[in-house]
Amino acid sequence: MNRMYEDYYRMDRMPTIWCPGCGNGIVLNGFIEAFKNSGLDRKNTVIVSGIGCSSRSALYLDFDTIHTTHGRAISFATGIKQSRPELNVVVLTGDGDCSAIGGNHLIHAARRNIDLTVVCYNNSTYGMTNGQYSPTTPTGSITATSMYGFMESPFDLCKLVEAAGATYVARTTTFHAKMIPMMIKNALLKKGFSFVDCIAQCPTYFGRKNKMSTPADMMKWIRDSSVNKKTAETMSESELAGKFVIGEFVNKEKPELTAEYTKLVERLKLKEKEGAAYAKV
Amino acid sequence: MKMVKNKFMQGNAACVEGAISAGLKFYAGYPITPSTEIAELCAEKLPKIGGRFIQMEDEIASMGAVIGASFAGVMSMTATSGPGFSLKQENLGYASFVEAPCVVVNVMRSGPSTGLPTSPAQSDVMQAKWGTHGDHPIIVLCPDSVKSMYELTIRAFELSEEFRVPVILAADEVIAHMREAIEIRDDLKPVQRRYTTKKPGEFKPYDDSEGLVPPMAKFGDGYRFNTTGLMHDTEGFPTSDPVKSQKLQDRLRDKIEKNLEKIVSVKTYNMDDAEVAVFAYGSTARSAMAAIVEARSNGVKAGLIVPETLWPFPEKIISMYAEKVKAFVVAEMNMGQMVYEVERCMHGKAKLLTVFQANGELIKPELILNRIKEAVK
Amino acid sequence: MAETLHKRKAKAINIYRKACKACGICIAFCPSKSLGTDELGYPVVANLDTCTACNLCVDRCPDLAIEIIKETDNKPEKKGDEDGKK
Numbered sequence: 001m002n003r004m005y006e007d008y009y010r011m012d013r014m015p016t017i018w019c020p021g022c023g024n025g026i027v028l029n030g031f032i033e034a035f036k037n038s039g040l041d042r043k044n045t046v047i048v049s050g051i052g053c054s055s056r057s058a059l060y061l062d063f064d065t066i067h068t069t070h071g072r073a074i075s076f077a078t079g080i081k082q083s084r085p086e087l088n089v090v091v092l093t094g095d096g097d098c099s100a101i102g103g104n105h106l107i108h109a110a111r112r113n114i115d116l117t118v119v120c121y122n123n124s125t126y127g128m129t130n131g132q133y134s135p136t137t138p139t140g141s142i143t144a145t146s147m148y149g150f151m152e153s154p155f156d157l158c159k160l161v162e163a164a165g166a167t168y169v170a171r172t173t174t175f176h177a178k179m180i181p182m183m184i185k186n187a188l189l190k191k192g193f194s195f196v197d198c199i200a201q202c203p204t205y206f207g208r209k210n211k212m213s214t215p216a217d218m219m220k221w222i223r224d225s226s227v228n229k230k231t232a233e234t235m236s237e238s239e240l241a242g243k244f245v246i247g248e249f250v251n252k253e254k255p256e257l258t259a260e261y262t263k264l265v266e267r268l269k270l271k272e273k274e275g276a277a278y279a280k281v
Numbered sequence: 282m283k284m285v286k287n288k289f290m291q292g293n294a295a296c297v298e299g300a301i302s303a304g305l306k307f308y309a310g311y312p313i314t315p316s317t318e319i320a321e322l323c324a325e326k327l328p329k330i331g332g333r334f335i336q337m338e339d340e341i342a343s344m345g346a347v348i349g350a351s352f353a354g355v356m357s358m359t360a361t362s363g364p365g366f367s368l369k370q371e372n373l374g375y376a377s378f379v380e381a382p383c384v385v386v387n388v389m390r391s392g393p394s395t396g397l398p399t400s401p402a403q404s405d406v407m408q409a410k411w412g413t414h415g416d417h418p419i420i421v422l423c424p425d426s427v428k429s430m431y432e433l434t435i436r437a438f439e440l441s442e443e444f445r446v447p448v449i450l451a452a453d454e455v456i457a458h459m460r461e462a463i464e465i466r467d468d469l470k471p472v473q474r475r476y477t478t479k480k481p482g483e484f485k486p487y488d489d490s491e492g493l494v495p496p497m498a499k500f501g502d503g504y505r506f507n508t509t510g511l512m513h514d515t516e517g518f519p520t521s522d523p524v525k526s527q528k529l530q531d532r533l534r535d536k537i538e539k540n541l542e543k544i545v546s547v548k549t550y551n552m553d554d555a556e557v558a559v560f561a562y563g564s565t566a567r568s569a570m571a572a573i574v575e576a577r578s579n580g581v582k583a584g585l586i587v588p589e590t591l592w593p594f595p596e597k598i599i600s601m602y603a604e605k606v607k608a609f610v611v612a613e614m615n616m617g618q619m620v621y622e623v624e625r626c627m628h629g630k631a632k633l634l635t636v637f638q639a640n641g642e643l644i645k646p647e648l649i650l651n652r653i654k655e656a657v658k
Numbered sequence: 659m660a661e662t663l664h665k666r667k668a669k670a671i672n673i674y675r676k677a678c679k680a681c682g683i684c685i686a687f688c689p690s691k692s693l694g695t696d697e698l699g700y701p702v703v704a705n706l707d708t709c710t711a712c713n714l715c716v717d718r719c720p721d722l723a724i725e726i727i728k729e730t731d732n733k734p735e736k737k738g739d740e741d742g743k744k
Contacts, residue, residue, distance in 0.1 A: 006722070013518065014677065015721055021681030025720025043503040048349070051510075059507060059518065064500040066352060067509035069375050072345040075337065079346025080500060082335045083307040083355040087501050105345075108338040177717035203681075216686030219718075265328045272329065 005032045008042070010062045017056055019127075021215020023174035023200025027121050028057045030180025030198070031092070037181060038188040045088040048077040050102060052128045053202075054094030054121035071102030074109045077116050085258035088188070089115070095122040096134040099155055103135070110164035110193045114257040117187045118195045120157060123202035131205025138242045142209040157197045162250050167192035169250035173199035175223040176246060183248065192256045199226070199244050286465045292430045292457040293318035293360075296386060296450065297326060299434030300358050304471025305384075306332040307357040309346035311339055311365060314398040315454040316388035319360035340365035344372035344385070351381040352508060354499030356438060356472070360386035362454075363396065363405055367412070373447055374413030375510045378533070380445035380487075380495070382474065384437045387449055388457040389563075391614075391641040400641030401454040403563050404615035409449045410592045416530060418537045420544060421449045421592040425566040427461035433589060438472045440544060444536055445494050451591060453614065455564040455643060481505060486517035487529070493536035537593055547595045548587040551577065555584025557656045558602050558631075560623050561612045562588050565644050569612055572649035583653045591619065599626035608632035608656035612649050615639050632656060668692075668709040670727040673701055678723035684715035 009032070018024050035045070047063045049055035051070035058065040068076045073091045081089040091098075098106050098120055109116055124136045125143060133143040136154045143150060158169045168190040172179035180198060187194035201207060201218035212218040222244070229247030232240060290298070296319055297305075308323035310316075324334045333355075337343040343359045350357040361369060366387045376383055389405045391397035405412075409421040420440050424430040430452055437448040477484050477496040486506045487495050498504035511519040512526045520526065537544065551573060552558060561569035566587040576583035586602065588595050599622075603609070608631050611620040617637045624633055634652045638644050671692070680699040689712060694704030701715075701724065711728045 009722070015679070018720065020679035021683055022720055025722075026718055029717070029720070029722065042505075044501055046353070046500045059509070062505050064505055065507045066349070067507065067511065068345065068348075069371055069510055072341060072372060075342035075345030076349035078335065078337070078342070079307070079309055079349030079357070080353045082309075082333055082346070083350035083357065084353040084501060087353065104338050105342050108342070174718065177714070214686075215681045215683050219683060219687070261328070261333060265331060265333070268329045269331070 005029070005036060008032045008035065008062055009060055013060050016060055018053060019204040021201065021203045022053065022127070023123055023198075023202070023219075024053055024057065024121050026174040026177050027119065027180060027198040027200055028060065030177060031057075031119055031184050032061075033181035034184030034188060038185045040088050040188060044086065045090065046080055047090045047092060048073045048080065049092045050094070050097035052094040052097045052126065053123075054092060055097060057092040057121075071097055071100070072105065074098065074102060074105040074116065074118065078105070078109055078114055081114055081116060082258055082261065085115075085262055089117070090188070091116055091118040093118060093120055095120060095124055095136040095157070096126045099135045099157055099160070106161065107164040110161045110166040110195070112257045113165055113167055113192045113254050115191050115259070116193055117184070117190075118193070119184060119187070120195065120197050121200050122157065122197050123200045123206060124154070125202045125206040127202045127205055131202070131209060141206070144205065144209070158195070158249050161193070161195045165193065165254070166195050166250060167252050167254045168194035170248040171197040171199065171244065171246050173222045173226055173244060173246060174201060175219045176226065179246070186248070186251065190251070191259065192254055284467045286467070287462055288465050289460055289462050290427055291318060291460050292424070292427045292452060293388070294322055295427045295431035295463055296360070296434045296452070296457075297322040298465055299431040300384065300438065301326060301330065301332075302466070302469040302471070303435045303438035304356045305358050305438070307347070307350040307355045308332070308334050308359065309337050309343045309350070309357070310359045311337055311343050311361065313340070313362045313365045315390055315457050316360040316362050316386060318457075319386060340368040341372060344369040344376070347383045348372060348376045348379075348381045351376075351383045352500055354474070354501070358384040358386065360388065362388050362390045362398070363392045364394070366405055366408065370413040374415060374417055376447045377413070377417040377419055378415075378510055379508045380533075381447070382441040382445050383447050384434070384441055385447055385449050386434075387451050389451060389453045391639065397641035399454065401564055401643065402614045402639060402641065403451075403453055403565065404618065404639060406451060406591055406615070407618045409451050416534070418444070418446050418533045419449065419592060420444070420446055420537065420590065421451050422589055423451045423562045423591050424456050424589075425563050425587060426456065427459065428463045429589065430456055431463055431465070435469065442472050442474050443494070444540065444544070445497065446537065451563070453563045485515045487513060488515045489528075489532050493532055493539065541593055544590060545593055545595045546589040547598050548589060549598075550585040550587070551582075552584035552586065552602060554582050555602075555605070556582040556607045557584070557610060557653050558606045558608075559583060559585045559610045559612065559649060559653065560599070560619070561585065561649070562591065562619070563614075565612050565614055568644045568646045569649050571646035572653060575646065575650050576653045579654075581653055581657055594622045594626070596626045599623055600628060603627040603630035606631050608634060610634045610636065610649060610652045610656060612636040612644055612652075614644060666707055666729060667711040668706055668726050669729050669731065671703045671706060671709060672725040672727065673703070674723045674725070675700060677721045679721055681720065683718050683720070684724055687718060688715055
């Protein structure tokens with residue numbers, strides 16, 4: 001991606017508030033390249049975001065955008081999509097936003113298989129509030145609220161949404177930047193709940209607190225922690241601990257909620273017409 | 282020719298009839314006694330008229346979905362009761378701050394907490410105004426019959442669109458579940474939203490140059506506008522500029538406070554020569570009606586003030602009558618909430634007696650009658 | 659005509675200083691070490707000839723601050739002035 005995608009940005013709002021080297025910008029650029037390659041109509045596309053560093057993305061995108069409340073972006077998006085199914089609805093969210101406070105909406109939107117494209121900027125920390133641990137923080141990590149080492153174990157967001165019913169699930173990282181547009185494009189074009197987990201670096205908090213002092217250092221850590229899906233299938237659970245498995249995990253067809261609902265509305269309209277015709281006889 | 286159908290109908294059903302005639306096309310909700318009939322009827326009726334329904338995973342999500350649909354240009358509503366209304370507060374505040382027109386029905390049941398789910402109460406009326414954090418505009422209507430449930434639902438959509446504010450319909454469980462005959466009119470035209478006439482690029486979502494209520498744009502029309510719950514400037518983008526912040530707060534207050542004559546509505550009975558004014562709303566107004574009729578037959582000049590708008594509170598009418606009557610009797614199915622507003626507006630000009638009851642029972646007319654008699658002793 | 663190895667791939671590497679936050683990612687990961695750094699940590703073109711126009715620096719730049727103009731591109735040399743954000 002380079003400057004030719006500028007007209008998808010609100011350039012007057014740039015540069016972003018993100019810290020130098022923050023991975024969010026890489027994911028955002030990947031989204032724009034994906035959107036351009038998808039051929040979707042920008043006029044018909046709404047971008048919904050929650051609260052957190054990730055969710056500031058909506059403000060930089062020259063689309064219909066709505067910056068909602070923490071964790072609730074997916075529920076706003078569900079309302080937009082179900083009330084106006086002809087709109088493309090994208091959710092740009094973070095690991096805390098969509099899987100901590102917003103976890104309930106994430107799994108239900110996946111269960112319903114409503115046609116949303118959810119891009120998760122997964123930097124496994126709450127950057128906006130100075131680096132607390134999140135549901136995807138690797139065990140043992142030092143964070144603002146786990147200065148003795150994070151003792152819980154993280155979600156695998158891809159497995160979570162797959163189990164909930166999503167029909168397109170993939171993960172990549174900011175190091176593997178070229179994969180981001182490919183996966184998000186597939187997610188955009190999929191008629192169903194699509195989720196792309198983008199592992200990104202938060203150099204300012206997660207990086208510094210875990211001995212990765214520069215953005216590049218943290219990206220190297222991401223690179224070294226990434227395992228391709230095929231290789232991962234040959235590895236034991238303990239070998240996979242703390243690793244990010246990248247690749248496409250789910251890509252299937254399933255009835256999509258808003259399309260099924262539209263069929264119902266058509267059927268009822270037909271029945272009513274028949275009823276009226278019958279009444280006239 | 283206005284065709285009128287007389288129907289014997291439940292309050293919740295009348296609410297859905299009113300909403301549909303006002304133009305409701307999207308409902309998102311979550312089951313909760315005593316409002317679930319509203320969800321069920323919307324699930325049945327909306328797809329028949331090209332509308333759409335969704336049952337969400339909780340009340341927070343329901344409120345979020347309604348706001349999303351509102352900005353997508355679809356007339357939206359949700360209904361709940363106390364526990365769900367508490368969960369909706371953050372998103373309700375968001376809807377108020379970004380000026381998303383929508384209707385939220387709160388069928389009040391005996392609280393707090395799980396309380397008496399199938400019993401009436403009026404103990405969410407302060408929460409309706411102050412439940413969410415921060416100063417914010419809100420309109421709260423309160424029906425006292427199946428007929429007024431129908432009419433005030435229509436009014437809720439009119440007010441929410443005209444002032445771009447969430448309107449809360451605070452009905453109590455009895456009003457929602459009782460059945461009464463009402464006239465369903467079919468000459469009603471759906472409420473229209475005021476959309477901008479500006480072209481994309483010129484449009485500013487919170488531009489106040491055209492008055493206190495900015496015309497809207499909707500998703501999918503190429504305006505590429507932004508909406509945010511952060512403090513925002515007239516272009517809809519975040520700002521921390523103190524001057525712009527206060528300007529927005531003032532406009533949000535003024536769009537309601539400077540239109541009280543359009544918003545506030547109060548019903549009064551026998552107040553012309555009243556010596557005692559009873560202040561009651563919702564189901565309690567019906568008990569109060571029986572009480573003032575009984576009082577009149579005992580030679581006591583009692584009148585009744587029934588606010589249809591709880592918020593903005595009808596200050597002027599209370600202050601006016603406080604100058605005329607000897608006493609006010611405030612009756613509420615709670616431990617005393619609207620009484621503080623009444624007292625504030627009476628400026629000590631008359632005695633104030635109260636009938637509070639929060640046991641899940643309707644207030645019996647004789648309790649109010651006793652207070653009226655006490656007031657004129 | 660297959661592109662021979664020694665033939666230059668990138669006509670220009672444009673760095674937009676105003677947009678750049680000197681995060682160092684492009685410099686650290688340039689496979690052909692074509693980018694160097696100035697005293698403030700900002701990227702500078704160290705060797706245009708070695709650049710293979712693989713675009714990795716562009717893909718990994720969080721801030722739209724770097725642009726590769728390929729030999730084959732007929733795009734204008736650069737958008738906006740040297741220091742212009744554009």
